[in-house]
Amino acid sequence: MAKTFTDEDDALLAELGVDLEPKRSGVRTAREERIIAGFEEVQRFVDEKGHLPRHSDEGDIFERLYAVRLNRLREQVDCRELCAPLDRQGLLDGSARQTAVPDNELDDDALLAELGIEVDTPAITELRHVRSSAQRKAAEEVANRNACTDFDQFKPLFEQVQRELDTGLRETRPFELKAEIEKGRFFIVGGQKAYVAEKGEQTLTDQGRTDARLRVIFDNGTESNMLMRSLQRALNKDEAGRRITDPAAGPLFAGELEENDQASGTIYVLRSQSDHPMVAANRELVHKIGVTNNDVKQRIKGAHLQTTFLMADVELVATYKLYNISRSKLEALIHRIFGSVRLDIQIQDRFGRPVVPEEWFMVPFFVIDEAVERIKDGTITNYIYDPKSARLVDRGA
Incomplete structure (x- = not known):
């Protein structure tokens, strides 16, 4: 027989810090998960940068994407109600500074297209491009970085790589194997170029898998002392994750002309x-x-x-x-x-x-x-x- 609680019981439970409000089901739809994940990304941006995402042609394309996303969340009642309990910064109710969207501003899909991400559907209101929790976890492992104090040594390398990409001397291709992670290699993860400056001694995990500690330099002047498997996971989870190929001139010329040579x-x-x-x-x-x-x-x-x-x-x-x-x-x-x-x-x-x-x-x-x-x-x-x-x-x- 179910026990009924008296007012005195309720008072005792309240003293113990027990929430007497009925709990709503913790099960959310996939759409709700995507909306919340997208809102949390905007929150993290505000925490890190100290200001709302802004619309600016000179600004980072991800900042522009977050600005568009925040405005869409404010405009849609169901999205606003879903995220309101999480809104510790006043992003939705207008207590934080507004981010007006110019009429000719790019939407999410156009911004993603500029990033080279294919868009299967124009359903911007469903925030379909928000990363899953697994993708966010992998990205956070990469995002745990410090300022690179000797970045002046690495900046010319990133500039050189960009020139070689522009001229076709280097190319990008999807990341495939952990064996590709070696000292001196370049990758694209989380929208940034990453350079493996150092690779420590290779070890075995408890599961018998190889791993090694890396020093990874990013093109925004930060670095991370991360494990090789963490970088591997981040690259695998990031749909836009890429390996930047080593420079190559194409079929190399030989000293002697052969029959089919051009x-x-x-x-x-x-x-x-x-x-x-x-x-x-x-x-x-x-x-x-x-x-x-x-x-x-x-x-x-x-x-x-x-x-x-x-x-x-x-x-x-x-x-x-x-x-x-x-x-x-x-x-x-x-x-x-x-x-x-x-x-x-x-x-x-x-x-x-x-x-x-x-x-x-x-x-x-x-x-x-x-x-x-x-x-x-x-x-x-x-x-x-x-x-x-x-x-x-x-x-x-």
């Missing part, structure tokens, strides 16, 4: 006869490294009339014939290797207009020759040029 062009190395003070003082070091599909001698005719040749005659130092290779990717690869010593000078064209020529580098010829040999044998992706020692060095060392 001629692609020529690498040429030039030395300038310019009387520009910087060039004259470093004539044995200043070289132009270019790639052409035309006859090189024909290409350098009239060099003294062209800004690309410093408005001066040039000496042809060396040529290397290419077969079965993308000229543009190879050129980008060479410029990546020697980008730190690109010659920074300004000259005037025939009309007196200032021009900054490209493809000129302050590097000894023997290093250029070694770089070409390493392109041939496919090992060049492991090397960078060290100006202090004037040699190619293993970037993983």
Whole structure:
């Protein structure tokens, strides 16, 4: 027989801190879970940034996405009522600063499209793009970061990777295997580039699985001392998680022409006869490294009339014939290797207009020759040029 409680019983239970209000069922629909998850992401943003998400063309695209989401939650009664008990910051009732949405502002789907995320349905009101709790957990493991105090050492690497992505020298592809997580590799997780700067000794978990402690640097200037399996989970759970491939020039050229090989062009190395003070003082070091599909001698005719040749005659130092290779990717690869010593000078064209020529580098010829040999044998992706020692060095060392 069910026991009935008196007023005295209720008072005693209240003293013990027992909530006498009837409990609502803890079971929520998938839609409700998505709405709450999306609201919690906005709350975390406000906690971290100290302000509401704003609409700005210069702002982070995720901030714009959160701003759109918050306004949609405010506009829909059922969403607002669902999230109201969780609204510790006054985001829904207007006590916090409003975030007006311009009429021409991108909606969730358009923002996601800019992020490269495919949208199967335009049902923005259902917040279908909110991550699941498992995805959020994996992302939070990655998000547990500190400021990277020596980020100035890594920032040029991220800038270089972006240039190589823009030129097609690198590509992104879905993450697949834990074995891909190695020192020196780049990934995209949580919308940010991540660089594995260090990898500790490999260990075995209680389940007999391999793991290792990593130092992961992110392109926003933060870092995380995380386990390899944590990064693996985050990449697997993030639908937009990607591995950034190592730079490659495509099918590498060989020293001898084979039956089915297709001629692609020529690498040429030039030395300038310019009387520009910087060039004259470093004539044995200043070289132009270019790639052409035309006859090189024909290409350098009239060099003294062209800004690309410093408005001066040039000496042809060396040529290397290419077969079965993308000229543009190879050129980008060479410029990546020697980008730190690109010659920074300004000259005037025939009309007196200032021009900054490209493809000129302050590097000894023997290093250029070694770089070409390493392109041939496919090992060049492991090397960078060290100006202090004037040699190619293993970037993983």
